[in-house]
Amino acid sequence: MRRIWNPGVQEWFGRILIFSWIPGFLIFSASASEQVQIGSKKFTESYVLGEIAKRTLTDAGISAEHRQGMGGTIILWEALRSGQIDVYPEYTGTITQEILKRSDELTFEQIANELGKAGIGMTEPLGFNNTYALVMLRSRAGELGLHTITDLKNHPELKFGLTHEFLDRQDGWRPLAQHYQLNPQNVIGIDHALGYGALGKGSVDVKDAYSTDAKISENDLVVLEDDRQFFPQYKAVFLFRYALPTPAIEALRKLEGTIKEAKMTRLNAEAERTKNYTRAANLYFEDSSGSTRLRQGYGVASNTFGETFPHKLARWTARHLELAAFSLLLSVLVGIPLGIFASRGGAIGHAILGFAGIVQTIPSLALLALLVPLPFFGISVRTAIAALFLYGLLPIVRNTATGLQDIPRALRESAIALGLSPAARLWQIHLPMASRSILAGIKTSAVINVGTATLAALIGAGGLGEPILSGLNLNDHATILQGAIPAAILALLVQSLFDLLDRVLIPKGLRL
Amino acid sequence: MDRWRALVWRFLFHRGKLAAVSALVQLVGVSKTFGDAAAVHAIDLSVERGKTTVLIGPSGCGKSTLLRLIIGLLQPDSGQIQFDGTQLRADKIDIVRRHVGYVIQEGGLFPHLTARGNILLMARHLGRPKNEMLARLSELCALTRFPENLLGRYPLELSGGQRQRVSLMRALMLSPELLLLDEPLGALDPLVRAALQKDLKEIFARLRQTALLVTHDLAEAAYLGDEIVLVNEGRIVQQGSLADLREKPASSFVSEFINAQRSLAVI
Numbered sequence: 001m002r003r004i005w006n007p008g009v010q011e012w013f014g015r016i017l018i019f020s021w022i023p024g025f026l027i028f029s030a031s032a033s034e035q036v037q038i039g040s041k042k043f044t045e046s047y048v049l050g051e052i053a054k055r056t057l058t059d060a061g062i063s064a065e066h067r068q069g070m071g072g073t074i075i076l077w078e079a080l081r082s083g084q085i086d087v088y089p090e091y092t093g094t095i096t097q098e099i100l101k102r103s104d105e106l107t108f109e110q111i112a113n114e115l116g117k118a119g120i121g122m123t124e125p126l127g128f129n130n131t132y133a134l135v136m137l138r139s140r141a142g143e144l145g146l147h148t149i150t151d152l153k154n155h156p157e158l159k160f161g162l163t164h165e166f167l168d169r170q171d172g173w174r175p176l177a178q179h180y181q182l183n184p185q186n187v188i189g190i191d192h193a194l195g196y197g198a199l200g201k202g203s204v205d206v207k208d209a210y211s212t213d214a215k216i217s218e219n220d221l222v223v224l225e226d227d228r229q230f231f232p233q234y235k236a237v238f239l240f241r242y243a244l245p246t247p248a249i250e251a252l253r254k255l256e257g258t259i260k261e262a263k264m265t266r267l268n269a270e271a272e273r274t275k276n277y278t279r280a281a282n283l284y285f286e287d288s289s290g291s292t293r294l295r296q297g298y299g300v301a302s303n304t305f306g307e308t309f310p311h312k313l314a315r316w317t318a319r320h321l322e323l324a325a326f327s328l329l330l331s332v333l334v335g336i337p338l339g340i341f342a343s344r345g346g347a348i349g350h351a352i353l354g355f356a357g358i359v360q361t362i363p364s365l366a367l368l369a370l371l372v373p374l375p376f377f378g379i380s381v382r383t384a385i386a387a388l389f390l391y392g393l394l395p396i397v398r399n400t401a402t403g404l405q406d407i408p409r410a411l412r413e414s415a416i417a418l419g420l421s422p423a424a425r426l427w428q429i430h431l432p433m434a435s436r437s438i439l440a441g442i443k444t445s446a447v448i449n450v451g452t453a454t455l456a457a458l459i460g461a462g463g464l465g466e467p468i469l470s471g472l473n474l475n476d477h478a479t480i481l482q483g484a485i486p487a488a489i490l491a492l493l494v495q496s497l498f499d500l501l502d503r504v505l506i507p508k509g510l511r512l
Numbered sequence: 513m514d515r516w517r518a519l520v521w522r523f524l525f526h527r528g529k530l531a532a533v534s535a536l537v538q539l540v541g542v543s544k545t546f547g548d549a550a551a552v553h554a555i556d557l558s559v560e561r562g563k564t565t566v567l568i569g570p571s572g573c574g575k576s577t578l579l580r581l582i583i584g585l586l587q588p589d590s591g592q593i594q595f596d597g598t599q600l601r602a603d604k605i606d607i608v609r610r611h612v613g614y615v616i617q618e619g620g621l622f623p624h625l626t627a628r629g630n631i632l633l634m635a636r637h638l639g640r641p642k643n644e645m646l647a648r649l650s651e652l653c654a655l656t657r658f659p660e661n662l663l664g665r666y667p668l669e670l671s672g673g674q675r676q677r678v679s680l681m682r683a684l685m686l687s688p689e690l691l692l693l694d695e696p697l698g699a700l701d702p703l704v705r706a707a708l709q710k711d712l713k714e715i716f717a718r719l720r721q722t723a724l725l726v727t728h729d730l731a732e733a734a735y736l737g738d739e740i741v742l743v744n745e746g747r748i749v750q751q752g753s754l755a756d757l758r759e760k761p762a763s764s765f766v767s768e769f770i771n772a773q774r775s776l777a778v779i
Contacts, residue, residue: 410616410618410620411620411622413580413585413616413620414614414616414620414621414622415622416584416585416609417583417585417609417612417614417620418609418614418633418634418682419606419607419608419609419610419634420633420634420637421606421637424637428633428637429622432624433622433623433624435624507624507625508624508666509622509623509624509625509626509666509667509668510623510624512666512668512669
């Protein structure tokens with residue numbers, strides 16, 4: 001009489017719950033509201049300025065958190081306006097063109113007034129003008145005798161590799177080409193850091209750059225002179241919320257006029273050389289007054305500075321798993337019921353499958369950008385989990401629906417004819433019989449989630465995307481691989497974990 | 513437990529009834545049409561208590577549809593289906609189903625459950641006591657000549673004949689008043705089929721089981737049935753014993769149908 005009692009529904013469902021909760025660390029990282037939240041854009045200089053702001057505030061006794069590399073201008077602006085961040089470094093030209101959407105050049109006071117209407121304050125310029133510039137290899141420019149942007153007119157055969165942002169900006173490529181009457185045959189969009197590699201290999205001839213970019217001297221590039229004054233002024237400032245406590249604003253204002261072009265270029269170079277933004281930011285304080293130098297080495301430095309690689313890897317992986325696992329859990333809890341509804345066909349069923357299908361076609365980056373301005377989400381782990389959850393939905397919904405629809409009619413009718421209640425039919429007959437298909441859907445979602453979770457770093461949610469992003473930014477393959485290899489291994493592990501789970505969860509009678 | 517069951521049965525079907533009715537199931541003018549195939553038209557049929565009634569006819573004639581109407585998988589367009597003189601009510605159908613066993617051609621066994629799991633499924637759902645269920649299980653194994661050591665096997669690990677025996681046990685588990693069998697032996701090879709026919713006949717006799725069997729095999733109908741009902745194109749053509757059908761055919765179709773299934777001995 002061994003094993004007379006087969007596992008009933010409760011046990012079967014229990015198993016699902018248990019495996020769903022395997023990651024015991026699913027705690028939303030609640031950020032303390034007392035902390036000043038500093039944002040930065042996804043490029044070296046913005047990272048360094050963010051670190052400088054953090055150190056300045058910390059030194060003034062104000063607790064601050066720096067959420068690095070959160071994306072582009074609009075994401076940061078929306079985050080600032082809605083109060084998800086309190087401070088971030090910005091440039092006057094960008095404010096005029098991208099935030100205020102003005103095509104004319106505004107005076108500094110006009111800009112400050114306009115921002116004031118949105119409840120946002122602006123420091124005086126920090127001291128350097130980081131304008132856009134077009135750069136070429138020194139040797140290539142010399143060969144062709146190019147010195148100014150006007151000179152490019154005579155060489156339409158040159159290949160332009162421009163960042164996506166520059167291609168789309170109101171003060172970017174199209175008006176520039178119009179202004180200088182350039183008509184090159186070959187213009188492609190390429191990531192900023194990758195573009196430097198392309199310049200070096202000769203696959204592109206001209207690219208856009210920032211005038212304080214450390215890469216310019218590092219790669220022996222020349223800046224083509226803006227001889228017809230197209231590029232507006234891009235003076236660096238900090239934008240902050242008026243709601244910020246006065247001591248914090250005062251501390252930030254101490255940075256005004258203290259960073260000249262040469263210094264910024266040096267800090268950028270230091271950041272790219274050491275791959276450590278905190279250390280580059282500390283260099284700013286070392287160069288400044290003696291009193292600051294004395295304080296160097298405590299506070300901020302303990303955060304990322306000096307963290308060993310295994311420790312960092314563990315932190316990234318834990319966060320990565322947290323993102324993937326929590327979103328998968330949500331996908332399972334929502335996807336299976338939706339799949340059950342969808343399996344019944346009809347208008348609602350089609351609508352559910354259609355919705356899940358449409359979500360899947362939205363590029364992940366676009367989905368993140370769409371979620372960020374929404375009130376509950378913003379720049380947070382929540383947003384990353386929500387996006388991953390939506391992506392994980394389709395395979396689970398579709399596989400649940402198909403699995404249920406594939407149950408032969410004769411068996412459905414047998415269950416009815418026995419007199420089982422609808423709930424008992426679902427739990428004891430339909431779901432176990434569809435379990436193979438449902439689990440296959442969950443497995444697909446899990447692998448997709450582990451892969452897509454790398455994008456969470458774009459909105460500062462961390463994970464293994466962090467080294468991938470900063471590696472892309474620094475054009476450093478080793479750093480990219482630090483994230484890419486563990487992510488790939490993780491995907492394989494998740495795959496095999498689910499292969500094992502199949503054996504536990506799919507009833508034996510279906511595996512014969 | 514039997515007393516409890518009898519009480520429910522009384523409550524459902526004998527309310528206010530004084531006279532005993534000999535027909536357990538009565539179909540009065542039952543019609544069901546859908547698309548074109550397997551429809552039934554104005555069927556009157558009685559299933560007598562303790563007897564085996566066989567529905568026979570060419571495929572698509574509507575005989576399976578009648579079983580599906582009785583078990584409530586289909587609702588009639590018009591007409592009445594009565595159990596024990598009381599009309600079948602849609603909201604009580606699940607309770608009625610517990611008093612009706614249903615066996616189909618491929619067994620309808622759930623592949624994720626063992627033979628035991630299939631047989632006990634409904635009893636467990638109703639929370640019947642363990643030892644009562646196990647006693648009944650042994651009883652059924654003996655009755656259907658199914659080896660008890662195979663109870664732990666999954667349907668896919670059983671032969672076709674064994675599967676039908678399990679299916680029969682599942683249908684008999686709750687001691688149903690009525691057993692519906694829809695071509696239960698249709699997919700089996702001749703030897704297994706003959707053995708099962710013999711066993712079925714014994715089981716029906718021993719349990720005094722009221723049964724309604726669908727088949728297209730006249731020999732099977734004659735062997736198992738007390739009453740043969742010949743159906744064609746959704747209508748009852750003739751009802752009676754095989755001798756009645758053979759000697760007093762109601763129409764040329766009846767003769768044609770009987771002649772088409774002549775046995776080897778006749779050839």
